[in-house]
Amino acid sequence: MDILRIATAGSVDDGKSTLIGRLLYETNSITKDKIEALETASKRKGLDFLDLSLLTDGLIAEREQGITIDVAHIYFSTPHRKYIIADTPGHFEYTRNMVTGASNTSVSIILIDARNGVVEQTKRHFYISSMLRIKNIIVAVNKMDLVAYNQEKFEAIKTELLEIAEQVSFKEQTLQFIPISSLYGENLVRKSEETPWYEGATLLETLENFSTQNLELSTIQARFPVQHVVRPKTEEYHDYRGYAGKIASGTFLIGDLVEALPSGQISKIKTIEKFGTQLESGNAKDSIVITLEDNIDVSRGNMLVKVGEQPESRKEIIAKICWLDSQMLTVGKTYLLQHGINRVKAKITNISSVIDIKNMSLSNEAPVDGGLKLNEIGWISLKTASPIFADKYEENPANGSFILIDESGNSTVGVGFVE
Amino acid sequence: MSTFSEKTTVYQANDSSFPRELEDEAIYILREVASQFEKPAILFSGGKDSITVVRLAQKAFYPGKIPFALLHVDTGHNFPETIEYRDWLVNKLGLELHVRYVADSIKQGKVKEETGKYASRNALQTVTLLDAIEEFKFDACIGGARRDEEKARAKERIFSVRDDFGQWNAKKQRPELFDMLNGKIELGENVRVFPISNWTELDVWNYIKEEELRIPTIYFTHEREVFERDGMIWADSEFINKSEDEVPYKTQVRFRTVGDMTCTAAVASTADNLEDVIGEILSAQISERGARIDDKRSEAAMEKRKQAGYF
Numbered sequence: 001m002d003i004l005r006i007a008t009a010g011s012v013d014d015g016k017s018t019l020i021g022r023l024l025y026e027t028n029s030i031t032k033d034k035i036e037a038l039e040t041a042s043k044r045k046g047l048d049f050l051d052l053s054l055l056t057d058g059l060i061a062e063r064e065q066g067i068t069i070d071v072a073h074i075y076f077s078t079p080h081r082k083y084i085i086a087d088t089p090g091h092f093e094y095t096r097n098m099v100t101g102a103s104n105t106s107v108s109i110i111l112i113d114a115r116n117g118v119v120e121q122t123k124r125h126f127y128i129s130s131m132l133r134i135k136n137i138i139v140a141v142n143k144m145d146l147v148a149y150n151q152e153k154f155e156a157i158k159t160e161l162l163e164i165a166e167q168v169s170f171k172e173q174t175l176q177f178i179p180i181s182s183l184y185g186e187n188l189v190r191k192s193e194e195t196p197w198y199e200g201a202t203l204l205e206t207l208e209n210f211s212t213q214n215l216e217l218s219t220i221q222a223r224f225p226v227q228h229v230v231r232p233k234t235e236e237y238h239d240y241r242g243y244a245g246k247i248a249s250g251t252f253l254i255g256d257l258v259e260a261l262p263s264g265q266i267s268k269i270k271t272i273e274k275f276g277t278q279l280e281s282g283n284a285k286d287s288i289v290i291t292l293e294d295n296i297d298v299s300r301g302n303m304l305v306k307v308g309e310q311p312e313s314r315k316e317i318i319a320k321i322c323w324l325d326s327q328m329l330t331v332g333k334t335y336l337l338q339h340g341i342n343r344v345k346a347k348i349t350n351i352s353s354v355i356d357i358k359n360m361s362l363s364n365e366a367p368v369d370g371g372l373k374l375n376e377i378g379w380i381s382l383k384t385a386s387p388i389f390a391d392k393y394e395e396n397p398a399n400g401s402f403i404l405i406d407e408s409g410n411s412t413v414g415v416g417f418v419e
Numbered sequence: 420m421s422t423f424s425e426k427t428t429v430y431q432a433n434d435s436s437f438p439r440e441l442e443d444e445a446i447y448i449l450r451e452v453a454s455q456f457e458k459p460a461i462l463f464s465g466g467k468d469s470i471t472v473v474r475l476a477q478k479a480f481y482p483g484k485i486p487f488a489l490l491h492v493d494t495g496h497n498f499p500e501t502i503e504y505r506d507w508l509v510n511k512l513g514l515e516l517h518v519r520y521v522a523d524s525i526k527q528g529k530v531k532e533e534t535g536k537y538a539s540r541n542a543l544q545t546v547t548l549l550d551a552i553e554e555f556k557f558d559a560c561i562g563g564a565r566r567d568e569e570k571a572r573a574k575e576r577i578f579s580v581r582d583d584f585g586q587w588n589a590k591k592q593r594p595e596l597f598d599m600l601n602g603k604i605e606l607g608e609n610v611r612v613f614p615i616s617n618w619t620e621l622d623v624w625n626y627i628k629e630e631e632l633r634i635p636t637i638y639f640t641h642e643r644e645v646f647e648r649d650g651m652i653w654a655d656s657e658f659i660n661k662s663e664d665e666v667p668y669k670t671q672v673r674f675r676t677v678g679d680m681t682c683t684a685a686v687a688s689t690a691d692n693l694e695d696v697i698g699e700i701l702s703a704q705i706s707e708r709g710a711r712i713d714d715k716r717s718e719a720a721m722e723k724r725k726q727a728g729y730f
Contacts, residue, residue: 001436031703070592072573073566075619082438084617100594214440227450232483240482246447246598275478287446287479300454324594338599341451403599410580410603415596 001077002212005084007102007134010111011121015142019111019182020074020087023204026189029076071101080208095375096324098128099415103401106213107136109203114147114179118160120358126161127357130168131320131377131417133397136210137175140203145181149194154179170394178203217284221391222250223311223399224258224304225340230289242273242289243298248340248398250306252290253281257307261389265296266307284398301342303389311399313387316349318419320393321372321380325406325413328371329380335413336405337384345385346404354378372414380416393417437625445472445614446479447598448577452559452612453479453486455602459559459612460517462548463489465501466677467634468563470508471615471623474632476561477512487561488515492548494540495522496658496680504635519551536660539681549585552609559602561612567619578602579611587611620675621700628693638696640673640688651684675700 010016024030074085086101102108108129112122129137139161147153158177165175178187179195180203186192189204201209230242252258256269272279273289282288290304298304305311323329329348337346354369355377372378393400404414449472452459461476463469476485491505509516521540524530529550530543552560566573576592578600593601602610615623627634644655646667653659654674655667658681672685673696690696 001438003438003440070574072570073617074573075567075617077619077621082619082622096594100596103596104598227447228454228480230480230483234482237482242482244450244479246443275481285440285443287443287450289481336603338601340599341454398597401597401599403596403601405601405603410601410605412593412596412601415594 001082002214003082003084004107004207004210004212005086005105006107006109006207007086007088007098007105007129008109008111009088009098009102009121009125009129010142011113011116011119014111014113015182016087016111019109019140019142019180019188020085022182022185022188023085024074024076026185026204027076027078071097078204078208083207095124095128096322098125099132099322099324102128102132102134103415105134107138107207107210108134109138109140112139112141112157112161114141114143114150114153114157117153117157118164122161123164124357126164127168127355127377128322130170130173131322133170133173133394135172135174135213135216137173138203138206139175139177141177141179142182144179144186144195145184149179149186149192151195151197154198176200176206178206214283214285217249217398218251220249220396221309221311222252222256222306223248223391223396224252224290225342226298226300226302226304227341228300229298240291241295242291243304244287244289246287247282247284249284249396251281251283252304252306258292258304259307259310260296260298261303261305261310262313262387263297263302265294265298267292267294267296269293303340303342305389311389311391311396314384314390314418315387316381316383317346317388317390317416318379318381319402319416320355320377320419321404321414321416322377323372323374323414325411326374327406327413328373329404329414330371334407336407337382337388337402337416338405339388339390339402340399342388343405344388346382348380348382350381352379352381390418392419437622437629441615441618441622442475442478442626444598444617445475448600448612448614449476449479449561451600451602452561452614455600456559456610458555458557459486459561460488460490460555460557461561462563463491463505463516464563464677465491465497465505465635466563467623467627467638468565468615470563470632470634471618471626472561472563473508473512473514474626474630475614485512485514488517488555490548490551490555490557490560491516491518492544492551493518493520493522494544494679494681495520496540496656498635498637498654498674498677498680500635500637501677504633507633517551517555519547519554521547523547524550536662538660539679541679541682544679545585552585557609558604559610559612561614563615564613565618565620565623566613566616575613575616577613577616579613580604581609581611583607585609621697624693624697624700628697635677637674637677640671640691642669643672643685644669645672645685652687654680654683654685656680 008016072087074087076083086105088098088101110125141154141157179198180187186194187202191202224245224247226243226245228244230244232240254269259266269290270293271291272282331348331351334347337344391399400418402416403412406413461472521543524547525532530546564572576595644667645652646655646665652672673688674685676683690699
């Protein structure tokens, strides 16, 4: 059984929680006691309908204010696959959560209220999804019941968003527009009779047909960051030296010639193991142990790659960055840069521009006002204390991103995408 | 209740194969714990989730040994079957086990035994846990909590930083991007780690089945003295204050979760093997934590306990 990871995003009151609630309900993923709890809570709030948002708004503050603050993870399954939804808040001030929630997903569902059309948040969500290179975008035009399932309304929204897509979309990205009503379940699981003019698939059908990201990751250059060196030092495994890690991308086979980075030493893969089982190969996202024919210098944070496929050794990096902290990112400051599992010190040498998402004027980027603020996305340059072996994010998303950690508070303050 | 007026199609998750990607993800997390922390421990309750975590740790470091100790916070109200199982597992895998007792925290006057009909030591274990973390200087505690269990847990990170007082601050959580885990902390702080965050109850059961793991016998049907309270089946024991009209009787039950005897309800069941247990869960009308009396206290029961340092 495979897993499809989805990010949902929408503005306040776009009906996102209702959409998720509906998906859970129709896939039999909510149990009776949860529905009963929902009924009680809805009544307490004085509502005469089931407020499905109460299902996902898990924190006291969220329920009090009727808004979603933090990323919630929601699970459901069909006979075909398991789904993980990262439900991210639609409030401007919580954009950092959207980047966080969407970072692990291969599908983005952007909700639009049919009455309001494309709003600033729509652009922001679309931009972030594209920045993260999420290949499958579903634009769910919701609340179609409130516009009498009017086709012109739907088409107008589609046209407007396609214009935006022209500026920020990338070649491999697909966009699908679906007219829905979460409240009545139209075109979610059941094809709606209210939209005879819509010939496409329902939301769930569309999801069921997507391929997962892992397949694509396995076809690009192989990267194996070493997490842990297994040395049992028992009698049976006296000289055993295994390199444990999760394959970031590509495929490794027994007999492959590999180079260890940064040492540059070369050896051949002797075995690929998983809990004593000997495998022929390992693919992207497999957690395995690799042993080599020769005793070469490999430790935690190093990377094994195939000979002839080495990523560039970089000490000076240009990256797009999304700032996640209330304290501004400023030139000259030193952070800890974590690339995969490897940490190095890094100094910000330049902030060249801030991206103006609101006006979608991505070519005329706004000038920098002192530094990068919370929720802003910009271009920076930085230099690291020792080289990192990163790929361009667009060529290898599994080896092309990093986080910045503030050394004084230990918090994760930014996420970068290598150019 | 208009939203739920009509269900349009019936979907049932009947493919019972376990998504192996979840195992790879959990192993990755456990290897990060071993590398990023000085002294990590697995919080072991003897329940299916912590049994799964131990299995994953075994796989993550094979052929090396599990580099974590086990910590069990014993409320004194455990099912004897759970303790038996715990000791068997520790012995089989050659693990280091630390047990700390809620009874000792009560003796030391740090917490007060609850009284009345719903008296339970479940909430009291937080204090014992925090003391043990301090005593052993554990900087990471690995737990089997899952996000699908409860809605405050749905917002939990994989690496969840706790302050000096063990407290969870939902608004100050670190963003977790891609699979990069940041476990950097100050002295005195610690991190709760949840490697099976993305698993559902069904995933855990399918995993146990595919891995052919032994689990405590109370997960399967057995005859037990029970009584009914608030529409739930309670196991009769000396730790529960019954009223006169709560008359115990014998029947076939099993447990869906293994917690303290005072806060875990049983379900009527004939399932005596994993296949049947999974079948029951697929058709169940009640969620797993619906059988947890401790969660019924209020809508925010879990969040409030977590803020105080609970798992």
